[in-house]
Amino acid sequence: MTRPDEARFAGLLREHKAILHKVAFTYAGNPEDRRDLVQEMAIQLWRSFPRFDGRVKFSTWAYRVSMNVAVSWLRGEHRRPRDTVPIEDLEHEIAATESTLGEASDNMRVLRGLIEGLDELNRALILLYLDGHGADEIAEILGITPGNVTTRVNRLKQRLQEGFARLEQPLEKTA
Amino acid sequence: MNITLEDLRSEWAGHARRLEEQLRTTTQIAREDWIERQRDRVRAAGPFRWFEIMVWVASIALLGSFLAANVASPALFVTAAVIDVWVIATGVTAVRQQHAVRSLDYGMPVTSLQARVESLRVSRIRAFNVSFLTGQIVWWIPFFVVFMRGVFGVDLYANPWFVDFALINLAAGVAIIPLAIWIARRYGDRLAKTSAIRHIADSIAGRDIAAAREAIEKLRRFEA
Numbered sequence: 001m002t003r004p005d006e007a008r009f010a011g012l013l014r015e016h017k018a019i020l021h022k023v024a025f026t027y028a029g030n031p032e033d034r035r036d037l038v039q040e041m042a043i044q045l046w047r048s049f050p051r052f053d054g055r056v057k058f059s060t061w062a063y064r065v066s067m068n069v070a071v072s073w074l075r076g077e078h079r080r081p082r083d084t085v086p087i088e089d090l091e092h093e094i095a096a097t098e099s100t101l102g103e104a105s106d107n108m109r110v111l112r113g114l115i116e117g118l119d120e121l122n123r124a125l126i127l128l129y130l131d132g133h134g135a136d137e138i139a140e141i142l143g144i145t146p147g148n149v150t151t152r153v154n155r156l157k158q159r160l161q162e163g164f165a166r167l168e169q170p171l172e173k174t175a
Numbered sequence: 176m177n178i179t180l181e182d183l184r185s186e187w188a189g190h191a192r193r194l195e196e197q198l199r200t201t202t203q204i205a206r207e208d209w210i211e212r213q214r215d216r217v218r219a220a221g222p223f224r225w226f227e228i229m230v231w232v233a234s235i236a237l238l239g240s241f242l243a244a245n246v247a248s249p250a251l252f253v254t255a256a257v258i259d260v261w262v263i264a265t266g267v268t269a270v271r272q273q274h275a276v277r278s279l280d281y282g283m284p285v286t287s288l289q290a291r292v293e294s295l296r297v298s299r300i301r302a303f304n305v306s307f308l309t310g311q312i313v314w315w316i317p318f319f320v321v322f323m324r325g326v327f328g329v330d331l332y333a334n335p336w337f338v339d340f341a342l343i344n345l346a347a348g349v350a351i352i353p354l355a356i357w358i359a360r361r362y363g364d365r366l367a368k369t370s371a372i373r374h375i376a377d378s379i380a381g382r383d384i385a386a387a388r389e390a391i392e393k394l395r396r397f398e399a
Binding site for chain 1: 177178179180182183184186187188190191193194195197198280281282283284285286287288289292390393394397398399
């Protein structure tokens with residue numbers, strides 16, 4: 001990568017780094033893993049950047065790369081010993097994710113529980129849905145049809161309702 | 176309590192906006208020095224790969240010179256040729272696999288890239304199994320023969336007892352293959368004290384391939 005490309009990449013990464021943190025939040029349960037995962041995603045984005053040809057939006061491409069790294073990471077393909085890069089870089093960013101997404105409210109804790117119960121592909125789907133993407137864009141990122149996205153989102157909604165129903169049952173019994 | 180996914184979506188939007196604002200105030204990732212460090216990290220992986228390639232090329236060259244020196248002795252020539260073919264085949268397979276992994280385009284849609292990753296995993300495990308199980312045949316008697324001739328000038332084939340010895344060992348080496356697969360399947364979990372041994376046991380027993388195939392099947396179901 002040439003110097004101007006590096007500068008362009010750094011600018012784009014700064015602008016879209018929330019994507020990395022949101023994906024890491026969806027796939028990794030603790031701050032240490034999240035920090036490692038953000039680093040892996042950033043490095044893979046950097047390595048892959050020469051192939052980015054602008055046919056899709058940078059954010060779409062960044063979601064694809066980050067989610068591909070995260071899915072592989074969850075399957076154990078990407079895990080490395082934690083000895084590679086100085087860590088001090090990401091402490092504040094990881095803390096920001098924790099305070100805004102992790103412990104923000106009861107609903108966010110419920111959401112976290114729901115996400116943790118999903119497999120790696122449905123985690124990607126729910127994150128994209130929560131992030132406000134439409135079926136077409138989600139389909140473009142995941143490589144499935146928009147109709148399939150709609151069906152799967154509906155299943156997730158149903159699953160959430162069933163989850164709440166299960167939570168409420170013991171309360172009703174004790175009431 | 177009756178929250179819908181839409182409720183969570185609108186709440187998430189607010190938190191995500193705050194996260195973006197907070198991240199904007201930090202300049203930690205993607206600074207110039209961060210990029211510089213990642214460059215060093217990528218470079219750091221280079222020399223070892225070069226060392227592996229150098230050892231591979233040196234092995235082929237040494238075997239090549241042994242073959243040239245023993246053209247007149249068919250038994251020695253064939254023995255060294257077996258090792259040479261094994262070394263070349265495993266080396267070429269490893270280089271092709273590394274190239275395939277490096278060529279993966281992480282900017283592809285998630286299901287496409289993951290299917291590619293899993294099929295590469297299947298090929299990698301198969302190649303490992305073949306080289307691991309056949310390696311113990313190639314790197315025992317044939318290597319011993321070539322080593323004794325190359326280093327000490329001793330032709331083991333000239334000894335009358337050697338052919339029987341070699342045949343018995345070859346038969347044992349072949350018999351070990353199904354035995355190793357059976358042991359890995361039956362006792363792999365109990366024997367595997369470290370993750371490296373567990374990986375080997377899972378590969379030989381076919382559990383890793385089964386997991387990769389299951390992942391491919393899951394991707395197909397997700398796409399359907």
